[in-house]
Protein backbone atom coordinates (compact mmCIF):
# COMPACT_ATOMS: atom_id res chain seq x y z
CA UNK A 31 0.00 0.00 0.00
CA UNK A 32 1.48 3.37 -0.93
CA UNK A 33 2.15 5.82 1.87
CA UNK A 34 0.20 8.57 0.13
CA UNK A 35 -2.78 6.22 -0.10
CA UNK A 36 -2.56 5.54 3.64
CA UNK A 37 -2.37 9.25 4.36
CA UNK A 38 -5.38 10.07 2.19
CA UNK A 39 -7.34 7.31 3.93
CA UNK A 40 -6.82 8.76 7.40
CA UNK A 41 -7.79 12.24 6.24
CA UNK A 42 -10.85 10.82 4.52
CA UNK A 43 -11.89 8.62 7.45
CA UNK A 44 -12.05 11.56 9.87
CA UNK A 45 -14.56 13.21 7.56
CA UNK A 46 -16.49 10.09 6.60
CA UNK A 47 -17.09 8.97 10.19
CA UNK A 48 -17.98 12.45 11.45
CA UNK A 49 -20.38 12.85 8.53
CA UNK A 50 -22.11 9.58 9.46
CA UNK A 51 -22.38 10.66 13.11
CA UNK A 52 -23.88 14.03 12.17
CA UNK A 53 -26.32 12.37 9.77
CA UNK A 54 -27.68 10.26 12.64
CA UNK A 55 -28.75 13.48 14.33
CA UNK A 56 -30.75 14.98 11.47
CA UNK A 57 -34.37 15.62 12.57
CA UNK A 58 -33.36 15.51 16.24
CA UNK A 59 -31.79 18.97 16.63
CA UNK A 60 -33.45 21.42 19.07
CA UNK A 61 -34.67 23.61 16.21
CA UNK A 62 -35.23 23.34 12.47
CA UNK A 63 -32.36 25.71 11.63
CA UNK A 64 -29.94 23.41 13.43
CA UNK A 65 -31.27 20.37 11.56
CA UNK A 66 -30.39 22.23 8.37
CA UNK A 67 -26.99 23.21 9.74
CA UNK A 68 -26.13 19.66 10.83
CA UNK A 69 -27.26 18.29 7.47
CA UNK A 70 -25.18 20.83 5.55
CA UNK A 71 -22.08 20.30 7.69
CA UNK A 72 -22.45 16.51 7.32
CA UNK A 73 -22.68 16.96 3.57
CA UNK A 74 -19.51 19.07 3.46
CA UNK A 75 -17.61 16.39 5.39
CA UNK A 76 -19.04 13.67 3.17
CA UNK A 77 -17.96 15.58 0.06
CA UNK A 78 -14.41 15.93 1.36
CA UNK A 79 -14.34 12.21 2.25
CA UNK A 80 -15.64 11.25 -1.17
CA UNK A 81 -13.03 13.33 -3.02
CA UNK A 82 -10.20 11.99 -0.84
CA UNK A 83 -11.36 8.36 -1.14
CA UNK A 84 -11.69 8.71 -4.92
CA UNK A 85 -8.16 10.02 -5.07
CA UNK A 86 -6.93 7.31 -2.66
CA UNK A 87 -8.49 4.68 -4.93
CA UNK A 88 -6.83 6.24 -7.96
CA UNK A 89 -3.42 6.36 -6.24
CA UNK A 90 -3.69 2.71 -5.23
CA UNK A 91 -5.00 1.56 -8.60
CA UNK A 92 -5.97 -1.92 -7.40
CA UNK A 93 -9.49 -1.74 -8.77
CA UNK A 94 -11.17 -0.76 -5.50
CA UNK A 95 -13.47 2.24 -5.81
CA UNK A 96 -14.18 5.06 -3.35
CA UNK A 97 -17.40 3.23 -2.42
CA UNK A 98 -15.48 0.01 -1.74
CA UNK A 99 -13.16 1.93 0.55
CA UNK A 100 -16.05 3.63 2.33
CA UNK A 101 -18.28 0.59 2.81
CA UNK A 102 -16.23 -2.59 2.62
CA UNK A 103 -13.35 -2.17 5.04
CA UNK A 104 -13.34 -3.74 8.48
CA UNK A 105 -13.25 -1.71 11.67
CA UNK A 106 -9.48 -2.16 12.16
CA UNK A 107 -8.85 -0.67 8.70
CA UNK A 108 -10.43 2.68 9.58
CA UNK A 109 -7.81 5.16 10.76
CA UNK A 110 -9.96 8.10 11.89
CA UNK A 111 -9.22 9.81 15.18
CA UNK A 112 -11.35 8.65 18.12
CA UNK A 113 -12.99 12.06 18.59
CA UNK A 114 -15.13 11.86 15.45
CA UNK A 115 -16.64 8.44 16.30
CA UNK A 116 -17.90 9.54 19.73
CA UNK A 117 -21.69 9.31 20.11
CA UNK A 118 -24.06 12.26 19.78
CA UNK A 119 -25.47 12.07 23.36
CA UNK A 120 -27.06 15.55 23.27
CA UNK A 121 -26.81 18.83 21.36
CA UNK A 122 -23.98 20.06 23.60
CA UNK A 123 -21.89 16.98 22.71
CA UNK A 124 -22.54 17.53 18.98
CA UNK A 125 -21.43 21.15 19.23
CA UNK A 126 -18.42 20.49 21.47
CA UNK A 127 -17.18 17.63 19.26
CA UNK A 128 -17.63 19.80 16.18
CA UNK A 129 -15.95 22.79 17.80
CA UNK A 130 -12.83 20.86 18.86
CA UNK A 131 -12.61 19.25 15.43
CA UNK A 132 -13.40 22.38 13.36
CA UNK A 133 -10.65 24.27 15.19
CA UNK A 134 -8.26 21.43 14.21
CA UNK A 135 -9.40 21.11 10.60
CA UNK A 136 -9.30 24.86 10.00
CA UNK A 137 -5.53 24.81 10.58
CA UNK A 138 -5.05 21.44 8.91
CA UNK A 139 -6.66 22.39 5.60
CA UNK A 140 -4.93 25.76 5.50
CA UNK A 141 -1.60 23.94 5.82
CA UNK A 142 -2.51 21.20 3.33
CA UNK A 143 -3.62 23.79 0.76
CA UNK A 144 0.14 24.26 0.26
CA UNK A 145 0.75 20.51 -0.25
CA UNK A 146 3.12 19.45 -3.03
CA UNK A 147 0.40 17.11 -4.16
CA UNK A 148 -1.78 19.14 -6.48
CA UNK A 149 -4.98 17.14 -5.98
CA UNK A 150 -4.70 17.10 -2.20
CA UNK A 151 -3.94 20.84 -2.21
CA UNK A 152 -7.08 21.49 -4.29
CA UNK A 153 -9.35 19.48 -1.98
CA UNK A 154 -7.77 21.19 1.05
CA UNK A 155 -8.17 24.73 -0.32
CA UNK A 156 -11.86 24.05 -0.81
CA UNK A 157 -12.29 22.37 2.56
CA UNK A 158 -10.46 25.24 4.32
CA UNK A 159 -13.25 27.64 3.41
CA UNK A 160 -15.88 25.22 4.65
CA UNK A 161 -14.02 24.45 7.90
CA UNK A 162 -13.77 28.16 8.71
CA UNK A 163 -17.52 28.49 8.23
CA UNK A 164 -18.19 25.39 10.34
CA UNK A 165 -15.98 26.80 13.09
CA UNK A 166 -17.89 30.07 13.10
CA UNK A 167 -21.09 28.08 13.64
CA UNK A 168 -19.74 25.76 16.35
CA UNK A 169 -17.89 28.58 18.17
CA UNK A 170 -21.06 30.67 18.21
CA UNK A 171 -22.96 27.78 19.79
CA UNK A 172 -20.22 27.05 22.34
CA UNK A 173 -20.56 30.62 23.55
CA UNK A 174 -24.36 30.53 23.49
CA UNK A 175 -24.46 27.27 25.47
CA UNK A 176 -21.61 28.06 27.85
CA UNK A 177 -22.72 31.59 28.58
CA UNK A 178 -26.42 30.67 28.45
CA UNK A 179 -28.55 29.06 31.14
CA UNK A 180 -27.23 27.00 34.04
CA UNK A 181 -28.50 23.89 32.27
CA UNK A 182 -26.84 24.68 28.93
CA UNK A 183 -23.59 25.66 30.68
CA UNK A 184 -23.48 22.39 32.64
CA UNK A 185 -24.17 20.32 29.56
CA UNK A 186 -21.50 22.11 27.51
CA UNK A 187 -18.98 21.67 30.34
CA UNK A 188 -19.90 18.00 30.69
CA UNK A 189 -19.45 17.47 26.95
CA UNK A 190 -16.01 19.09 27.07
CA UNK A 191 -15.07 16.90 30.04
CA UNK A 192 -16.04 13.78 28.10
CA UNK A 193 -14.43 14.75 24.80
CA UNK A 194 -11.22 16.38 26.01
CA UNK A 195 -9.53 12.97 26.37
CA UNK A 196 -9.53 12.70 22.56
CA UNK A 197 -7.79 16.04 21.90
CA UNK A 198 -4.10 15.07 22.13
CA UNK A 199 -4.58 12.38 19.49
CA UNK A 200 -5.35 15.09 16.93
CA UNK A 201 -1.80 16.40 17.27
CA UNK A 202 0.12 13.19 17.92
CA UNK A 203 2.07 12.72 14.72
CA UNK A 204 3.37 9.25 13.80
CA UNK A 205 5.84 7.92 11.19
CA UNK A 206 3.40 8.43 8.38
CA UNK A 207 2.76 12.08 9.31
CA UNK A 208 6.51 12.71 9.58
CA UNK A 209 7.15 11.07 6.22
CA UNK A 210 4.39 13.03 4.50
CA UNK A 211 5.58 16.28 6.08
CA UNK A 212 9.14 15.57 4.93
CA UNK A 213 8.05 15.02 1.32
CA UNK A 214 5.92 18.18 1.41
CA UNK A 215 2.74 16.20 0.76
CA UNK A 216 1.44 16.46 4.29
CA UNK A 217 1.79 18.38 7.51
CA UNK A 218 3.18 17.43 10.93
CA UNK A 219 0.11 17.72 13.20
CA UNK A 220 2.27 18.86 16.14
CA UNK A 221 2.73 22.15 14.29
CA UNK A 222 -1.01 22.80 14.36
CA UNK A 223 -1.31 22.66 18.16
CA UNK A 224 -0.40 26.17 19.30
CA UNK A 225 -2.76 27.83 16.85
CA UNK A 226 -5.49 25.39 17.92
CA UNK A 227 -4.87 26.20 21.60
CA UNK A 228 -5.23 29.87 20.86
CA UNK A 229 -8.41 29.42 18.82
CA UNK A 230 -10.05 27.15 21.37
CA UNK A 231 -9.06 29.15 24.45
CA UNK A 232 -10.40 32.45 23.16
CA UNK A 233 -13.81 30.86 22.52
CA UNK A 234 -13.86 28.97 25.82
CA UNK A 235 -13.12 32.19 27.70
CA UNK A 236 -16.02 33.94 25.99
CA UNK A 237 -18.17 30.89 26.75
CA UNK A 238 -17.17 30.85 30.48
CA UNK A 239 -16.13 27.21 29.99
CA UNK A 240 -13.03 25.38 31.24
CA UNK A 241 -10.67 22.96 29.58
CA UNK A 242 -10.76 19.54 31.17
CA UNK A 243 -7.34 19.15 32.77
CA UNK A 244 -7.42 15.72 34.39
CA UNK A 245 -4.66 14.66 31.98
CA UNK A 246 -6.35 11.43 30.90
CA UNK A 247 -5.89 10.95 27.15
CA UNK A 248 -6.88 8.19 24.74
CA UNK A 249 -5.46 7.36 21.33
CA UNK A 250 -5.18 4.49 18.85
CA UNK A 251 -7.49 5.54 16.05
CA UNK A 252 -4.65 6.15 13.58
CA UNK A 253 -3.58 2.53 14.09
CA UNK A 254 -7.09 1.15 13.78
CA UNK A 255 -7.69 0.65 17.52
CA UNK A 256 -11.08 2.21 18.14
CA UNK A 257 -13.56 2.76 20.94
CA UNK A 258 -16.52 0.38 20.90
CA UNK A 259 -18.59 3.19 19.34
CA UNK A 260 -17.14 2.75 15.85
CA UNK A 261 -18.33 -0.83 15.39
CA UNK A 262 -21.94 0.18 15.98
CA UNK A 263 -21.61 3.11 13.61
CA UNK A 264 -20.12 0.91 10.87
CA UNK A 265 -22.78 -1.73 11.41
CA UNK A 266 -25.39 0.81 10.39
CA UNK A 267 -23.32 2.54 7.70
CA UNK A 268 -22.26 -0.66 5.95
CA UNK A 269 -25.42 -2.71 6.32
CA UNK A 270 -26.77 -2.00 2.84
CA UNK A 271 -23.58 -2.87 0.96
CA UNK A 272 -22.91 -5.91 3.14
CA UNK A 273 -26.44 -7.23 2.70
CA UNK A 274 -26.79 -6.42 -0.99
CA UNK A 275 -23.23 -6.47 -2.40
CA UNK A 276 -22.74 -4.14 -5.34
CA UNK A 277 -26.09 -2.41 -4.86
CA UNK A 278 -26.32 0.84 -6.84
CA UNK A 279 -28.77 3.70 -6.38
CA UNK B 280 -2.20 32.59 -15.56
CA UNK B 281 -4.20 29.92 -17.34
CA UNK B 282 -6.72 31.74 -19.51
CA UNK B 283 -9.33 29.19 -18.48
CA UNK B 284 -9.50 30.45 -14.92
CA UNK B 285 -10.65 34.02 -15.25
CA UNK B 286 -14.02 34.97 -13.78
CA UNK B 287 -16.86 33.86 -15.97
CA UNK B 288 -16.13 31.25 -18.57
CA UNK B 289 -13.12 31.09 -20.77
CA UNK B 290 -13.86 29.73 -24.19
CA UNK B 291 -11.16 27.99 -26.10
CA UNK B 292 -10.94 28.05 -29.91
CA UNK B 293 -14.11 27.03 -31.74
CA UNK B 294 -15.98 26.15 -28.60
CA UNK B 295 -18.02 29.35 -28.56
CA UNK B 296 -21.16 27.64 -29.74
CA UNK B 297 -20.59 24.80 -27.32
CA UNK B 298 -20.42 27.29 -24.50
CA UNK B 299 -23.77 28.65 -25.61
CA UNK B 300 -25.22 25.17 -25.74
CA UNK B 301 -23.99 24.40 -22.24
CA UNK B 302 -25.44 27.71 -21.12
CA UNK B 303 -28.78 25.88 -21.23
CA UNK B 304 -27.79 23.62 -18.35
CA UNK B 305 -29.33 24.91 -15.13
CA UNK B 306 -28.56 24.29 -11.49
CA UNK B 307 -31.24 21.86 -10.21
CA UNK B 308 -31.48 23.61 -6.84
CA UNK B 309 -31.64 27.17 -8.20
CA UNK B 310 -33.17 26.66 -11.63
CA UNK B 311 -32.90 30.32 -12.69
CA UNK B 312 -29.10 30.01 -12.76
CA UNK B 313 -27.13 28.22 -15.42
CA UNK B 314 -23.75 26.64 -14.77
CA UNK B 315 -22.25 29.52 -16.76
CA UNK B 316 -23.95 32.09 -14.48
CA UNK B 317 -22.59 30.30 -11.42
CA UNK B 318 -19.05 30.05 -12.71
CA UNK B 319 -19.12 26.25 -12.30
CA UNK B 320 -18.39 25.78 -16.01
CA UNK B 321 -14.67 26.50 -16.26
CA UNK B 322 -13.61 25.36 -19.70
CA UNK B 323 -15.07 23.97 -22.90
CA UNK B 324 -12.89 22.75 -25.72
CA UNK B 325 -13.06 20.42 -28.66
CA UNK B 326 -10.22 17.92 -28.99
CA UNK B 327 -8.77 16.93 -32.36
CA UNK B 328 -10.73 13.68 -32.32
CA UNK B 329 -14.00 15.56 -31.77
CA UNK B 330 -14.29 14.79 -28.07
CA UNK B 331 -15.79 17.69 -26.17
CA UNK B 332 -13.76 18.31 -23.04
CA UNK B 333 -15.70 20.10 -20.33
CA UNK B 334 -14.11 21.24 -17.07
CA UNK B 335 -16.34 22.00 -14.10
CA UNK B 336 -15.70 22.83 -10.45
CA UNK B 337 -18.02 22.19 -7.49
CA UNK B 338 -19.46 25.05 -5.44
CA UNK B 339 -19.14 23.07 -2.18
CA UNK B 340 -17.25 19.82 -1.55
CA UNK B 341 -20.46 17.94 -0.93
CA UNK B 342 -22.61 19.65 -3.55
CA UNK B 343 -25.18 16.95 -4.38
CA UNK B 344 -25.97 18.57 -7.74
CA UNK B 345 -22.66 17.60 -9.36
CA UNK B 346 -23.70 14.12 -10.53
CA UNK B 347 -26.87 15.57 -11.95
CA UNK B 348 -24.95 18.34 -13.72
CA UNK B 349 -22.51 15.88 -15.29
CA UNK B 350 -25.45 13.87 -16.64
CA UNK B 351 -27.12 17.05 -17.92
CA UNK B 352 -23.97 18.21 -19.71
CA UNK B 353 -23.73 14.86 -21.47
CA UNK B 354 -27.41 14.91 -22.35
CA UNK B 355 -27.39 18.45 -23.76
CA UNK B 356 -24.23 17.90 -25.79
CA UNK B 357 -25.68 14.60 -27.00
CA UNK B 358 -28.81 16.37 -28.23
CA UNK B 359 -26.53 18.57 -30.32
CA UNK B 360 -24.78 15.62 -31.87
CA UNK B 361 -21.79 15.39 -29.59
CA UNK B 362 -21.59 11.86 -28.27
CA UNK B 363 -17.99 11.90 -27.18
CA UNK B 364 -17.83 13.96 -24.02
CA UNK B 365 -15.16 13.99 -21.31
CA UNK B 366 -16.02 15.86 -18.14
CA UNK B 367 -13.27 16.71 -15.67
CA UNK B 368 -13.92 18.04 -12.17
CA UNK B 369 -11.23 20.35 -10.81
CA UNK B 370 -10.87 21.74 -7.28
CA UNK B 371 -8.14 24.31 -7.71
CA UNK B 372 -8.54 27.17 -7.76
CA UNK B 373 -11.44 26.74 -5.34
CA UNK B 374 -14.78 28.08 -6.55
CA UNK B 375 -15.75 31.48 -5.21
CA UNK B 376 -18.95 33.48 -5.47
CA UNK B 377 -16.85 36.17 -7.19
CA UNK B 378 -17.19 34.02 -10.31
CA UNK B 379 -20.95 34.47 -10.43
CA UNK B 380 -21.79 36.70 -13.39
CA UNK B 381 -23.63 39.99 -12.90
CA UNK B 382 -26.43 38.55 -15.03
CA UNK B 383 -26.57 35.63 -12.59
CA UNK B 384 -26.75 38.00 -9.62
CA UNK B 385 -29.65 39.91 -11.20
CA UNK B 386 -31.56 36.70 -11.96
CA UNK B 387 -30.95 35.46 -8.42
CA UNK B 388 -32.40 38.59 -6.83
CA UNK B 389 -35.48 38.49 -9.11
CA UNK B 390 -35.94 34.87 -8.04
CA UNK B 391 -36.10 36.03 -4.40
CA UNK B 392 -32.59 35.13 -3.22
CA UNK B 393 -30.22 37.90 -2.10
CA UNK B 394 -27.15 37.51 -4.31
CA UNK B 395 -23.60 37.18 -2.93
CA UNK B 396 -22.07 40.62 -2.39
CA UNK B 397 -18.95 41.58 -4.31
CA UNK B 398 -17.97 43.70 -1.34
CA UNK B 399 -18.90 41.90 1.92
CA UNK B 400 -18.85 45.19 3.87
CA UNK B 401 -21.98 46.25 1.97
CA UNK B 402 -25.41 45.59 3.49
CA UNK B 403 -27.44 42.66 2.24
CA UNK B 404 -30.59 43.92 0.51
CA UNK B 405 -33.94 42.21 1.01
CA UNK B 406 -34.81 40.77 -2.42
CA UNK B 407 -38.48 41.65 -1.85
CA UNK B 408 -38.39 45.30 -0.68
CA UNK B 409 -34.66 46.07 -1.11
CA UNK B 410 -34.41 47.35 2.47
CA UNK B 411 -30.88 47.06 3.85
CA UNK B 412 -31.89 46.00 7.37
CA UNK B 413 -32.06 42.27 7.99
CA UNK B 414 -31.00 39.77 10.62
CA UNK B 415 -29.32 36.38 10.32
CA UNK B 416 -31.63 33.54 11.33
CA UNK B 417 -29.35 30.65 10.44
CA UNK B 418 -25.87 30.31 8.94
CA UNK B 419 -27.19 27.33 6.99
CA UNK B 420 -30.25 27.40 4.75
CA UNK B 421 -32.02 24.86 2.58
CA UNK B 422 -28.80 24.21 0.66
CA UNK B 423 -25.13 24.55 1.59
CA UNK B 424 -24.74 27.74 -0.45
CA UNK B 425 -27.46 29.73 1.34
CA UNK B 426 -28.00 31.35 4.73
CA UNK B 427 -31.42 32.25 6.09
CA UNK B 428 -32.23 35.88 7.00
CA UNK B 429 -35.34 37.85 7.89
CA UNK B 430 -36.05 41.38 6.64
CA UNK B 431 -36.56 44.00 9.37
CA UNK B 432 -38.70 46.16 7.10
CA UNK B 433 -41.18 43.87 5.37
CA UNK B 434 -40.75 41.05 7.88
CA UNK B 435 -40.33 38.34 5.24
CA UNK B 436 -37.70 35.63 5.57
CA UNK B 437 -35.32 35.25 2.63
CA UNK B 438 -32.34 33.23 1.51
CA UNK B 439 -28.95 34.86 1.06
CA UNK B 440 -26.43 33.25 -1.28
CA UNK B 441 -23.36 33.28 0.98
CA UNK B 442 -20.08 34.76 -0.14
CA UNK B 443 -17.26 32.25 -0.15
Ligand SMILES: [Zn+2]
Nearest residue numbers: 405408430433
Ligand atom coordinates in the same frame (compact mmCIF):
# COMPACT_ATOMS: atom_id res chain seq x y z
ZN1 LIG C 1 -37.98 43.24 2.92
